Amino acid sequence: MGARRAIVGSLAIFAFLTIANDATAGEGFDVVALGALGGIQDGNLSAYLVHPHGDSAAVTCDAGTLVNGLRAANAKGAFDAIEVPPATGLDRVGYVLTTRIKGYLISHAHLDHVAGLVIASPDDSKKPVYALASVTAALEANYFNWQAWPNFTDRGKAPQLKKFTLIDLVPTTAMPLSGTKMTATAFPLSHGGVESTAFLIESNGDALLCFGDTGPDVVEKTTRMHDVWSAVADKVKQHRLKAIIIETSYDNDRPDKLLFGHLTPKWLLASLHELEGAAGPGALQGLPIVISHIKYSLTTEQPQKKILEELQAGNNLGVRFVIPQQGDHWQFK
Numbered sequence: 001m002g003a004r005r006a007i008v009g010s011l012a013i014f015a016f017l018t019i020a021n022d023a024t025a026g027e028g029f030d031v032v033a034l035g036a037l038g039g040i041q042d043g044n045l046s047a048y049l050v051h052p053h054g055d056s057a058a059v060t061c062d063a064g065t066l067v068n069g070l071r072a073a074n075a076k077g078a079f080d081a082i083e084v085p086p087a088t089g090l091d092r093v094g095y096v097l098t099t100r101i102k103g104y105l106i107s108h109a110h111l112d113h114v115a116g117l118v119i120a121s122p123d124d125s126k127k128p129v130y131a132l133a134s135v136t137a138a139l140e141a142n143y144f145n146w147q148a149w150p151n152f153t154d155r156g157k158a159p160q161l162k163k164f165t166l167i168d169l170v171p172t173t174a175m176p177l178s179g180t181k182m183t184a185t186a187f188p189l190s191h192g193g194v195e196s197t198a199f200l201i202e203s204n205g206d207a208l209l210c211f212g213d214t215g216p217d218v219v220e221k222t223t224r225m226h227d228v229w230s231a232v233a234d235k236v237k238q239h240r241l242k243a244i245i246i247e248t249s250y251d252n253d254r255p256d257k258l259l260f261g262h263l264t265p266k267w268l269l270a271s272l273h274e275l276e277g278a279a280g281p282g283a284l285q286g287l288p289i290v291i292s293h294i295k296y297s298l299t300t301e302q303p304q305k306k307i308l309e310e311l312q313a314g315n316n317l318g319v320r321f322v323i324p325q326q327g328d329h330w331q332f333k
Contacts, residue, residue, distance in 0.1 A: 027053035028242045028333030029201070029208045031290070032078045033324040034060065034069025038112055038213070038249050038262075038293030043068040044326045045112040046293055048210060048245055049101065050182075052203040053331050056082070057180040059103045059130075061199055061210035061245065065326075066116030070096055072327035098125040102179035104164075106131040107189075107197040107212020109138035118143050121152040121163055128165045128178055129153070132186055134195045136166040172231065174202070187228045189213070190220040192261025198228050207235050208332065211246040213293060215261040216271060225271050233278035236287070243332040247293035251306045262293070265310035272317055285318035288332055292324065 034047035045064025051057060060066070070093040073079065084095040097120065104117055106129060117129070121144075129139070140156040143149050144164075152163035169175055169186040176183050182203045189196040189212060196212040209232060217225050235241040249262035263271075268289075276284050291311070294304055304323050311321045322330070 027204075028206050028331060029053060029203070030329065030331050031208070031243070031245070032069075032073045032329040033290075033326055034073060035062075035065030035116070036292065036294070036324040036326045036328070037296050038247065039295040040298075041296035042115070044072075044296075045115060046212075047113075047116055048290075048292070049073075050201055050208060050210070051100075052181055052206070053333060055181055055203075056100050057102050058100050059105055059177055059180060059182065059184075059201075060101060061105050061201075062107055062113040062212060063104050063117035064112045064115050066097060066120045067093060069116065069326060073329060074327075076327040076329070078327060078329040094123075098123075101127070103128040103130060103177055105184055105197075105199045105201075105210070106135055106139070107199070107210075108191060108194055109135050109142060110194070110213070113212065114139065114143065118149050121149070124163060126163055126165075128167050130167045130169055130175060130177070130184060130186075132171065132188060132195060132197055133168040135197065136168055139166065169197075177201075185231075187231065188224060189228075190215055190217075190222040190224045190261065192220075192259070194261065196261075200232060205240060206333075207232070207241045209241060209244045209246075211244070211292070213247055213249075213261055214263065215259055216263060216267040219256050219259055219267075220261065226274060229271070229275040229278050233275065233283075236275065236279040236283050241287070243288040243290060243330075245290040245292050248291045248307055248311070249293050249295045251303050252310050265307055265314065269311065269314040269317075272319065276317055282318070287319045288322055288330075289319045290322045290324055294323075 032049040035045040037044050046062045047065050048061045049058050144151040144153045146157050152161045154162045154165050174183040174185045185200040187198040191213040198211045201208045248268050250264050252264050252266050
Protein backbone atom coordinates (compact mmCIF):
# COMPACT_ATOMS: atom_id res chain seq x y z
CA MET A 1 0.00 0.00 0.00
CA GLY A 2 1.43 3.38 -0.97
CA ALA A 3 1.98 5.69 1.97
CA ARG A 4 0.47 9.15 1.86
CA ARG A 5 2.99 11.73 3.05
CA ALA A 6 2.08 15.00 4.70
CA ILE A 7 4.00 18.25 4.80
CA VAL A 8 2.67 19.91 7.90
CA GLY A 9 1.87 23.60 7.65
CA SER A 10 2.48 26.28 10.24
CA LEU A 11 -0.98 26.16 11.83
CA ALA A 12 -1.14 24.62 15.27
CA ILE A 13 -4.10 22.44 14.25
CA PHE A 14 -2.68 20.30 11.46
CA ALA A 15 -3.14 22.17 8.17
CA PHE A 16 -1.58 19.93 5.51
CA LEU A 17 -0.14 21.66 2.48
CA THR A 18 0.53 18.58 0.37
CA ILE A 19 -0.50 14.99 0.80
CA ALA A 20 0.89 12.55 -1.74
CA ASN A 21 0.15 8.93 -2.51
CA ASP A 22 2.97 6.88 -4.02
CA ALA A 23 0.54 4.24 -5.27
CA THR A 24 -0.88 6.37 -8.07
CA ALA A 25 0.56 8.83 -10.56
CA GLY A 26 -2.34 11.29 -10.64
CA GLU A 27 -1.88 14.90 -9.60
CA GLY A 28 -5.03 14.94 -7.52
CA PHE A 29 -6.89 18.09 -6.52
CA ASP A 30 -6.17 21.55 -5.21
CA VAL A 31 -8.60 22.59 -2.48
CA VAL A 32 -9.04 26.01 -0.86
CA ALA A 33 -11.11 26.60 2.27
CA LEU A 34 -13.16 29.67 1.40
CA GLY A 35 -15.38 29.07 4.41
CA ALA A 36 -14.34 26.63 7.12
CA LEU A 37 -17.10 26.89 9.71
CA GLY A 38 -20.77 26.20 10.17
CA GLY A 39 -23.32 28.22 12.03
CA ILE A 40 -23.10 31.85 12.96
CA GLN A 41 -19.75 33.36 11.91
CA ASP A 42 -20.86 35.30 8.86
CA GLY A 43 -18.05 35.67 6.36
CA ASN A 44 -16.55 32.24 7.14
CA LEU A 45 -19.27 29.75 6.23
CA SER A 46 -19.09 26.45 4.38
CA ALA A 47 -17.39 26.69 0.96
CA TYR A 48 -14.48 24.78 -0.58
CA LEU A 49 -12.96 25.64 -3.94
CA VAL A 50 -11.86 22.51 -5.85
CA HIS A 51 -9.99 21.96 -9.10
CA PRO A 52 -7.68 19.31 -10.56
CA HIS A 53 -4.04 20.11 -9.90
CA GLY A 54 -2.59 21.80 -12.96
CA ASP A 55 -5.99 22.91 -14.27
CA SER A 56 -7.35 26.16 -12.87
CA ALA A 57 -11.01 25.65 -13.87
CA ALA A 58 -12.73 25.20 -10.51
CA VAL A 59 -16.05 24.68 -8.79
CA THR A 60 -17.01 25.18 -5.18
CA CYS A 61 -18.59 22.67 -2.84
CA ASP A 62 -21.20 24.90 -1.23
CA ALA A 63 -21.00 28.68 -1.24
CA GLY A 64 -21.75 29.98 2.23
CA THR A 65 -18.86 32.40 1.77
CA LEU A 66 -17.33 33.48 -1.55
CA VAL A 67 -15.82 36.98 -1.70
CA ASN A 68 -14.63 37.10 1.91
CA GLY A 69 -13.20 33.61 1.55
CA LEU A 70 -11.43 34.49 -1.68
CA ARG A 71 -9.93 37.54 0.03
CA ALA A 72 -8.70 35.43 2.95
CA ALA A 73 -7.24 32.80 0.62
CA ASN A 74 -5.58 35.46 -1.50
CA ALA A 75 -3.97 36.95 1.62
CA LYS A 76 -2.59 33.50 2.48
CA GLY A 77 -1.06 33.10 -0.99
CA ALA A 78 -3.50 30.58 -2.42
CA PHE A 79 -3.72 32.50 -5.70
CA ASP A 80 -0.17 33.84 -5.97
CA ALA A 81 0.41 31.96 -9.23
CA ILE A 82 -2.57 33.60 -10.93
CA GLU A 83 -1.78 36.49 -13.25
CA VAL A 84 -4.78 38.69 -13.90
CA PRO A 85 -4.94 40.03 -17.47
CA PRO A 86 -4.85 43.85 -17.15
CA ALA A 87 -7.61 44.21 -19.72
CA THR A 88 -10.13 42.66 -17.32
CA GLY A 89 -9.87 45.58 -14.92
CA LEU A 90 -10.40 43.09 -12.08
CA ASP A 91 -8.41 42.47 -8.95
CA ARG A 92 -7.35 38.90 -8.25
CA VAL A 93 -10.39 38.13 -6.10
CA GLY A 94 -12.75 39.37 -8.79
CA TYR A 95 -10.88 37.44 -11.45
CA VAL A 96 -11.06 34.14 -9.55
CA LEU A 97 -14.75 34.66 -8.76
CA THR A 98 -15.84 35.51 -12.28
CA THR A 99 -13.35 33.58 -14.41
CA ARG A 100 -11.78 30.67 -12.54
CA ILE A 101 -14.89 29.47 -10.69
CA LYS A 102 -16.99 27.75 -13.36
CA GLY A 103 -19.92 26.63 -11.21
CA TYR A 104 -21.27 25.83 -7.78
CA LEU A 105 -22.22 22.52 -6.18
CA ILE A 106 -24.83 23.24 -3.51
CA SER A 107 -25.53 20.51 -0.97
CA HIS A 108 -28.67 22.07 0.53
CA ALA A 109 -30.29 25.46 0.77
CA HIS A 110 -29.55 26.42 4.36
CA LEU A 111 -28.29 29.97 4.56
CA ASP A 112 -24.79 29.09 5.81
CA HIS A 113 -24.24 27.12 2.60
CA VAL A 114 -25.62 29.61 0.08
CA ALA A 115 -25.20 33.13 1.50
CA GLY A 116 -22.04 33.87 -0.49
CA LEU A 117 -23.65 32.70 -3.71
CA VAL A 118 -26.68 34.93 -3.19
CA ILE A 119 -24.80 38.04 -2.08
CA ALA A 120 -22.15 37.82 -4.84
CA SER A 121 -24.68 37.18 -7.61
CA PRO A 122 -24.99 40.78 -8.90
CA ASP A 123 -21.27 40.90 -9.76
CA ASP A 124 -20.69 37.23 -10.50
CA SER A 125 -20.41 35.81 -14.02
CA LYS A 126 -22.89 33.53 -15.74
CA LYS A 127 -22.44 29.95 -14.58
CA PRO A 128 -24.32 26.81 -13.58
CA VAL A 129 -25.50 25.90 -10.10
CA TYR A 130 -25.64 22.12 -9.62
CA ALA A 131 -27.87 20.57 -6.96
CA LEU A 132 -30.50 17.95 -6.31
CA ALA A 133 -33.96 18.94 -7.49
CA SER A 134 -35.16 19.60 -3.94
CA VAL A 135 -32.30 22.06 -3.47
CA THR A 136 -32.76 23.99 -6.72
CA ALA A 137 -36.47 24.28 -5.88
CA ALA A 138 -35.59 25.77 -2.49
CA LEU A 139 -33.13 28.24 -4.04
CA GLU A 140 -35.83 29.37 -6.47
CA ALA A 141 -38.60 29.62 -3.90
CA ASN A 142 -36.75 31.09 -0.93
CA TYR A 143 -33.97 33.33 -2.25
CA PHE A 144 -34.18 34.25 -5.92
CA ASN A 145 -37.82 35.30 -5.74
CA TRP A 146 -37.68 39.13 -6.07
CA GLN A 147 -38.44 39.42 -2.35
CA ALA A 148 -35.44 37.99 -0.54
CA TRP A 149 -33.26 38.79 -3.60
CA PRO A 150 -33.61 39.50 -7.32
CA ASN A 151 -34.07 36.41 -9.45
CA PHE A 152 -30.64 35.81 -10.94
CA THR A 153 -31.63 32.29 -12.05
CA ASP A 154 -33.30 30.91 -15.16
CA ARG A 155 -36.38 29.67 -13.28
CA GLY A 156 -39.16 31.06 -11.16
CA LYS A 157 -40.60 34.53 -10.87
CA ALA A 158 -40.20 36.87 -13.85
CA PRO A 159 -38.11 38.59 -14.86
CA GLN A 160 -35.51 35.85 -14.83
CA LEU A 161 -32.10 37.51 -15.05
CA LYS A 162 -30.48 34.17 -16.03
CA LYS A 163 -27.13 34.78 -14.38
CA PHE A 164 -27.25 31.28 -12.93
CA THR A 165 -28.49 28.18 -14.73
CA LEU A 166 -30.02 25.78 -12.21
CA ILE A 167 -29.12 22.20 -13.08
CA ASP A 168 -30.88 19.32 -11.33
CA LEU A 169 -28.55 16.46 -10.49
CA VAL A 170 -29.81 12.89 -10.68
CA PRO A 171 -28.71 10.90 -7.62
CA THR A 172 -25.80 8.48 -8.24
CA THR A 173 -25.38 9.71 -11.83
CA ALA A 174 -22.17 11.47 -12.85
CA MET A 175 -22.66 14.95 -14.32
CA PRO A 176 -19.95 16.71 -16.36
CA LEU A 177 -19.17 20.09 -14.81
CA SER A 178 -19.27 22.62 -17.63
CA GLY A 179 -16.00 24.40 -18.40
CA THR A 180 -13.96 21.99 -16.27
CA LYS A 181 -12.35 18.57 -16.54
CA MET A 182 -14.41 17.27 -13.63
CA THR A 183 -17.61 15.33 -13.09
CA ALA A 184 -19.76 15.28 -9.96
CA THR A 185 -22.00 12.53 -8.66
CA ALA A 186 -24.62 13.48 -6.08
CA PHE A 187 -25.58 11.23 -3.17
CA PRO A 188 -28.56 12.30 -1.04
CA LEU A 189 -27.93 12.75 2.69
CA SER A 190 -30.24 13.16 5.67
CA HIS A 191 -29.82 16.39 7.62
CA GLY A 192 -32.43 16.52 10.36
CA GLY A 193 -35.34 16.16 7.97
CA VAL A 194 -33.74 18.19 5.17
CA GLU A 195 -32.27 16.56 2.07
CA SER A 196 -28.56 17.37 1.84
CA THR A 197 -25.91 16.04 -0.55
CA ALA A 198 -22.49 14.46 -0.77
CA PHE A 199 -20.60 15.18 -3.99
CA LEU A 200 -18.11 12.73 -5.49
CA ILE A 201 -15.89 14.88 -7.71
CA GLU A 202 -13.77 13.00 -10.26
CA SER A 203 -11.09 13.94 -12.75
CA ASN A 204 -8.64 11.76 -14.68
CA GLY A 205 -9.27 8.77 -12.42
CA ASP A 206 -8.84 10.73 -9.19
CA ALA A 207 -11.70 11.46 -6.81
CA LEU A 208 -12.55 13.75 -3.91
CA LEU A 209 -15.62 13.40 -1.69
CA CYS A 210 -17.29 16.52 -0.27
CA PHE A 211 -20.17 16.18 2.20
CA GLY A 212 -22.83 18.71 2.96
CA ASP A 213 -24.40 18.62 6.40
CA THR A 214 -25.35 15.14 7.53
CA GLY A 215 -26.42 13.28 10.61
CA PRO A 216 -25.37 9.72 11.46
CA ASP A 217 -27.47 6.97 9.94
CA VAL A 218 -28.39 5.58 13.36
CA VAL A 219 -29.81 8.89 14.56
CA GLU A 220 -31.36 9.87 11.22
CA LYS A 221 -32.78 6.36 10.76
CA THR A 222 -31.55 6.14 7.18
CA THR A 223 -28.79 4.38 5.24
CA ARG A 224 -27.61 7.51 3.41
CA MET A 225 -24.03 7.56 4.70
CA HIS A 226 -23.78 3.78 4.30
CA ASP A 227 -24.84 4.20 0.68
CA VAL A 228 -22.09 6.76 0.05
CA TRP A 229 -19.43 4.53 1.58
CA SER A 230 -20.59 1.56 -0.50
CA ALA A 231 -20.28 3.68 -3.64
CA VAL A 232 -16.73 4.88 -2.93
CA ALA A 233 -15.23 1.81 -1.23
CA ASP A 234 -13.46 0.58 -4.37
CA LYS A 235 -11.93 4.02 -4.95
CA VAL A 236 -10.59 3.99 -1.39
CA LYS A 237 -9.20 0.48 -1.87
CA GLN A 238 -7.46 1.60 -5.09
CA HIS A 239 -6.17 4.85 -3.49
CA ARG A 240 -8.11 6.88 -6.04
CA LEU A 241 -10.03 8.81 -3.39
CA LYS A 242 -7.63 11.61 -2.46
CA ALA A 243 -9.49 13.24 0.43
CA ILE A 244 -12.84 13.49 2.20
CA ILE A 245 -14.33 16.80 3.32
CA ILE A 246 -16.92 16.03 5.97
CA GLU A 247 -18.58 17.86 8.82
CA THR A 248 -18.15 17.43 12.56
CA SER A 249 -20.25 20.23 13.94
CA TYR A 250 -20.04 19.47 17.67
CA ASP A 251 -17.82 17.74 20.20
CA ASN A 252 -18.85 14.52 21.91
CA ASP A 253 -20.65 16.31 24.74
CA ARG A 254 -23.49 17.08 22.37
CA PRO A 255 -26.43 14.72 23.02
CA ASP A 256 -27.91 12.86 20.06
CA LYS A 257 -31.29 14.52 20.54
CA LEU A 258 -29.65 17.92 19.90
CA LEU A 259 -27.57 17.01 16.84
CA PHE A 260 -30.14 18.45 14.40
CA GLY A 261 -28.66 16.41 11.55
CA HIS A 262 -24.96 16.83 12.35
CA LEU A 263 -21.99 14.68 13.37
CA THR A 264 -19.74 14.51 16.42
CA PRO A 265 -16.29 12.87 16.57
CA LYS A 266 -17.69 9.59 17.91
CA TRP A 267 -20.23 9.40 15.09
CA LEU A 268 -17.72 10.32 12.40
CA LEU A 269 -15.27 7.69 13.66
CA ALA A 270 -18.01 5.07 13.73
CA SER A 271 -18.94 5.94 10.17
CA LEU A 272 -15.32 5.86 8.96
CA HIS A 273 -14.98 2.40 10.48
CA GLU A 274 -17.94 1.40 8.34
CA LEU A 275 -16.08 2.72 5.29
CA GLU A 276 -13.01 0.68 6.25
CA GLY A 277 -15.23 -2.36 6.58
CA ALA A 278 -16.36 -1.86 3.00
CA ALA A 279 -12.91 -0.98 1.60
CA GLY A 280 -10.81 -3.46 3.55
CA PRO A 281 -8.53 -3.41 6.61
CA GLY A 282 -5.99 -0.59 6.48
CA ALA A 283 -7.52 0.93 3.35
CA LEU A 284 -7.96 4.34 5.00
CA GLN A 285 -4.35 4.58 6.18
CA GLY A 286 -3.13 8.15 5.56
CA LEU A 287 -6.38 9.30 3.94
CA PRO A 288 -6.90 13.06 4.55
CA ILE A 289 -10.17 13.85 6.31
CA VAL A 290 -10.92 17.60 6.29
CA ILE A 291 -13.23 18.44 9.18
CA SER A 292 -15.71 21.02 7.92
CA HIS A 293 -18.63 22.91 9.47
CA ILE A 294 -17.35 23.11 13.06
CA LYS A 295 -19.82 25.42 14.75
CA TYR A 296 -18.45 28.77 15.86
CA SER A 297 -18.93 29.31 19.59
CA LEU A 298 -19.72 32.49 21.51
CA THR A 299 -17.99 31.06 24.59
CA THR A 300 -14.39 31.78 25.58
CA GLU A 301 -13.05 28.68 23.78
CA GLN A 302 -13.58 27.48 20.24
CA PRO A 303 -14.26 23.72 19.83
CA GLN A 304 -11.57 22.89 17.24
CA LYS A 305 -8.96 21.68 19.74
CA LYS A 306 -11.38 19.46 21.64
CA ILE A 307 -12.88 18.02 18.46
CA LEU A 308 -9.42 17.19 17.12
CA GLU A 309 -8.41 15.57 20.41
CA GLU A 310 -11.55 13.44 20.38
CA LEU A 311 -10.98 12.42 16.78
CA GLN A 312 -7.34 11.53 17.39
CA ALA A 313 -8.18 9.57 20.54
CA GLY A 314 -10.33 7.19 18.49
CA ASN A 315 -8.20 7.18 15.35
CA ASN A 316 -7.10 3.58 14.95
CA LEU A 317 -7.74 3.88 11.21
CA GLY A 318 -4.58 5.85 10.47
CA VAL A 319 -6.45 8.66 8.74
CA ARG A 320 -5.04 12.21 8.77
CA PHE A 321 -7.51 14.65 10.30
CA VAL A 322 -7.22 18.21 8.99
CA ILE A 323 -8.82 21.08 10.89
CA PRO A 324 -9.10 23.90 8.33
CA GLN A 325 -8.79 27.61 8.83
CA GLN A 326 -10.29 30.04 6.33
CA GLY A 327 -7.93 30.58 3.41
CA ASP A 328 -5.96 27.35 3.89
CA HIS A 329 -5.07 25.54 0.69
CA TRP A 330 -3.83 22.05 -0.04
CA GLN A 331 -2.91 19.71 -2.84
CA PHE A 332 -4.34 16.27 -2.20
CA LYS A 333 -2.68 13.68 -4.41
